[in-house]
Amino acid sequence: MxxxxxxxxxxxxxxxxxxxxxxxxxxxxxxxxxxxxxxxxxxxxxxxxxxxxxxxxxxxxxxxxxxxxxxxxxxxxxxxxxxxxxxxxxxxxxxxxxxxxxxxxxxxxxxxxxxxxxxxxxxxxxxxxxxxxxxxxxxxxxxxxxxxxxxxxxxxxxxxxxxxxxxxxxxxxxxxxxxxxxxxxxxxxxxxxxxxxxxxxxxxxxSPDTVAPESPPPVSPPPPPTPSAPRRRTRKSAEHSVPPAPERTGSVNVDADLLRRAGQALGTSDPQETVIAALSEVVASQQRATELAQLREHVERIAAIAEQALQGADRSLA
Known part of the structure; x- marks a missing residue:
């Protein structure tokens, strides 16, 4: 011994x-x-x-x-x-x-x-x-x-x-x-x-000559970066993400002049971009990135309806 x-x-x-x-x-x-x-x-x-x-x-x-x-x-x-x-x-x-x-x-x-x-x-x-x-x-x-x-x-x-x-x-x-x-x-x-x-x-x-050396403990991955405020989406990316228009089941009144003035203030070029940018400015500082992503999906649907309403002859959609 x-x-x-x-x-x-x-x-x-x-x-x-x-x-x-x-x-x-x-x-x-x-x-x-x-x-x-x-x-x-x-x-x-x-x-x-x-x-x-x-x-x-x-x-x-x-x-x-x-x-x-x-x-x-x-x-x-x-x-x-x-x-x-x-x-x-x-x-x-x-x-x-x-x-x-x-x-x-x-x-x-x-x-x-x-x-x-x-x-x-x-x-x-x-x-x-x-x-x-x-x-x-x-x-x-x-x-x-x-x-x-x-x-x-x-x-x-x-x-x-x-x-x-x-x-x-x-x-x-x-x-x-x-x-x-x-x-x-x-x-x-x-x-x-x-x-x-x-x-x-x-x-x-x-004994030390029969036991393999201990492996070092696994290194924990670094924490994910803190999400920053979402950037305004360009017209091209917005167009690719617009889902098909839903069936008409109700009415939505759109104030075209209000959208136009909001777009001038936010520097956006179409109604969908304007709605997304406006909500992003308000929500970004209050919601986490995942919550904002979910919200944006709903906003894009609303914005798509608004855009079609402005371009169509009938300004109310079901």
């Missing part, structure tokens, strides 16, 4: 404090006292370095945009786990599930914890037994030279995974490439209530 000799430079978390209250996160949070390390982690995992206001003694934090981090773990020794029960004056029970680790006078004696995980969970829920305290040490696979990072958790789900995790790390026989993931869990309670939360999961992938 290989143990890392690099310096521990920071910690990973699944939550933080927000206005004094615990807040669960959807992506990993990182803290460090080294501003350069914070900047490098942000470059690798996304987010921006900022002063640590989310809990913990380290000065800088990064709220990354990654729910999965590819890491290197140096064998089973990278996993430390025990069970702790806290009292008002400190630790009153610390064990490995079989024997006491503290207090000193009880060290090595049977701890009396239930042999199965479900029994231990029930004892802890009733305040009679300890809860897991798991400490993972790892390096970021994309840049191991940054140093060692630590993640501490009391997750019962990860505690149940520990035997398989340590066996998998033992089989690799050296530094192991792993995925440290905040896995989303969604379920419905017996009362019909939907519940979702994130749990830490470690997946051992293999």
């Amino acid at each position: 290989t143990q890392s000799t690099t310096v521990q430079v920071g910690r990973f978390y699944t939550g933080r404090l927000a206005e004094g209250r615990p807040q669960a996160l959807n992506t990993w949070r990182f803290t460090t006292d080294d501003a350069e390390v914070a900047a490098r982690v942000a470059a690798l995992l996304g987010g921006q370095p900022q002063p640590n206001e989310g809990g913990g003694a380290l000065a800088h934090e990064v709220l990354t945009n990654r729910e999965r981090v590819r890491v290197l773990m140096d064998g089973p020794d990278a996993v430390a786990a025990h069970m702790i029960l806290w009292g008002s004056k400190g630790i009153i029970h610390e064990c490995d599930g079989l024997e006491f680790l503290s207090p000193e006078e009880k060290k090595g004696q049977p701890c009396g914890c239930p042999p199965r995980l479900e029994g231990r969970k029930m004892a802890a829920r009733d305040g009679r037994g300890p809860t897991p305290s798991i400490n993972l040490t790892f390096r970021i696979a994309a840049e191991p030279a940054l140093g060692d990072f630590r993640f501490m958790t009391g997750s019962w789900q990860l505690a149940a995974q520990l035997p398989d995790l340590t066996d998998a790390l033992e089989r690799v026989g050296g530094p192991a490439v792993c995925d440290l993931t905040m896995e989303l869990v969604v379920f419905t309670t017996k009362a019909g209530r939907s519940v979702c939360y994130r749990r830490p999961v470690v997946t051992v992938l293999g």
Whole structure:
């Protein structure tokens, strides 16, 4: 088994404090006292370095945009786990599930914890037994030279995974490439209530020479440009977009002089152009581009009727 000799430079978390209250996160949070390390982690995992206001003694934090981090773990020794029960004056029970680790006078004696995980969970829920305290040490696979990072958790789900995790790390026989993931869990309670939360999961992938390098995360496409006010359509484009005249079912009175004067003011040359340009001037600053496009279709139909009315002998159309 290989143990890392690099310096521990920071910690990973699944939550933080927000206005004094615990807040669960959807992506990993990182803290460090080294501003350069914070900047490098942000470059690798996304987010921006900022002063640590989310809990913990380290000065800088990064709220990354990654729910999965590819890491290197140096064998089973990278996993430390025990069970702790806290009292008002400190630790009153610390064990490995079989024997006491503290207090000193009880060290090595049977701890009396239930042999199965479900029994231990029930004892802890009733305040009679300890809860897991798991400490993972790892390096970021994309840049191991940054140093060692630590993640501490009391997750019962990860505690149940520990035997398989340590066996998998033992089989690799050296530094192991792993995925440290905040896995989303969604379920419905017996009362019909939907519940979702994130749990830490470690997946051992293999040794560095057998695992392909991780692909860089996909680059999000740039946001579409803000649509500008529509340009006035030329006579040629307007003519191509005029639909066939609808059947005559009602009457529309057209004021030819008003259209002519509006055209002079707007610089348009025919009635359809005038109607479209006039409405564009009013609507462009208030509607989105898609809404305006729909409106223009209706306007063009009205403008087509108006144009035919001006050119025809009968000035009212059904």
